[in-house]
Amino acid sequence: MKRVFLLLTAAMMLLGLFSGCSKKNGPGAEEDGPQIYADGRARPSSCGRLCVKSGDLCSESGEPVMLRGVSTNDLMVSESFINDSLFRELSKDGGVNVCRFAVYTYGVGIIGYCTKGDKERYENDLERGIELAAKHDMYAIIDWHVLSDGDPNVYADEAELFFKRMAKRYSGSGSVIYEICNEPNGVDWPAVKRYAERIIPVIRAEDPEAVIIVGTPDWSKDLKSAASDPLGFENVMYALHFYSASHGQDLRDIAESASESGLPIFVTEFGVTASSGDLPRDIESANEWIDLLERENVSYCMWSLAKAPEACSMVRATVPKYSGFTEEDYTESGRWLLDVIGKHSSK
Numbered sequence: 001m002k003r004v005f006l007l008l009t010a011a012m013m014l015l016g017l018f019s020g021c022s023k024k025n026g027p028g029a030e031e032d033g034p035q036i037y038a039d040g041r042a043r044p045s046s047c048g049r050l051c052v053k054s055g056d057l058c059s060e061s062g063e064p065v066m067l068r069g070v071s072t073n074d075l076m077v078s079e080s081f082i083n084d085s086l087f088r089e090l091s092k093d094g095g096v097n098v099c100r101f102a103v104y105t106y107g108v109g110i111i112g113y114c115t116k117g118d119k120e121r122y123e124n125d126l127e128r129g130i131e132l133a134a135k136h137d138m139y140a141i142i143d144w145h146v147l148s149d150g151d152p153n154v155y156a157d158e159a160e161l162f163f164k165r166m167a168k169r170y171s172g173s174g175s176v177i178y179e180i181c182n183e184p185n186g187v188d189w190p191a192v193k194r195y196a197e198r199i200i201p202v203i204r205a206e207d208p209e210a211v212i213i214v215g216t217p218d219w220s221k222d223l224k225s226a227a228s229d230p231l232g233f234e235n236v237m238y239a240l241h242f243y244s245a246s247h248g249q250d251l252r253d254i255a256e257s258a259s260e261s262g263l264p265i266f267v268t269e270f271g272v273t274a275s276s277g278d279l280p281r282d283i284e285s286a287n288e289w290i291d292l293l294e295r296e297n298v299s300y301c302m303w304s305l306a307k308a309p310e311a312c313s314m315v316r317a318t319v320p321k322y323s324g325f326t327e328e329d330y331t332e333s334g335r336w337l338l339d340v341i342g343k344h345s346s347k
Helices: 003-014 075-081 084-093 119-135 152-170 189-206 223-228 249-260 283-296 332-343
Strands: 051-053 056-058 068-074 098-104 139-145 176-179 212-214 236-243 265-271 300-305
Touching (some): 068 332, 098 119, 223 249, 265 283
Parallel strands (some): 068 300, 139 176, 176 212, 236 265
16 A cells, blocks of 8 residues: 555655564673563564464464564665664563564665665665664564555566575574565455465575465455465465554454454554555554454554654654654654553563
8 A cells, every 4th residue: 555655755765865472581681782671572582483373473382472563664765763772662662572674666766676776775774674673672574565566476586586585594583574475456366376376485495484474465455365265385374454544344354254264364564544644543443453453363563663744654754863752753653553562561
């Protein structure tokens, strides 16, 4: 979604512009080394490499876990947010235990990994983000952000090369999750499945036990098609996206039914706004969504860790800094998310 955002990000570039696991006992590491946050949340230090069992995202020992966090905007316009101070704030103070890093595949002008984007810069930003997530005891999602390109098969060659490198690089980390297509649109499930059956073995060859998330048709809302013809791989989940002011009870009913049937679901992107990413906000509907996700043990990341002039952004557009945020620096969306995460430290 957020088709308008592609134009916005291009303009910004041209101008230069989160069920807990029991914690291991013991103090945290040194300030400049890996941190351990004993807050009851699912974290790499306590839960290890995640897996999928009986429709649930689980710890290495097989206990259901919940990841609650945030997604960056496109890395090209979010790289200033990838800093040590902010990741410490989000994880230690905010309780975020997962960060999703969006690599836009297609874009306008210099935006887009596959469309004249700076691949080295994208990968450097991604590497830095994953390092900071690991340092601050968070899981990381590598998001191959299919959007305006619609069909993930369009850039399947590039995806194969990208995920081969990423899986080889992070196979030993145990804290990286691969999301191989953000929001397929204009294509049916067989086309998405064909793409997934090509890319998943590439990742498995390098990182055999990693959790992999597959987007679903209709901007990652069509769970029914995936549930009726699931992929034949272990440790695979299916993406569900919603924006609370646009997607209400009908989609919640579909999500609840799919989850109860055993389909492993991960809400890798949602907002408390309209699907455009802008006003209106619908906090009442968003709270109903969170009640459902918490009840069904479905992890979630909110869009987005950004200060773009959109209602879905966490940080106010006029705030000049990229860490040390006060309550007043956050938008209503950002304050709502941190409040929600604060209320759900563990199951």
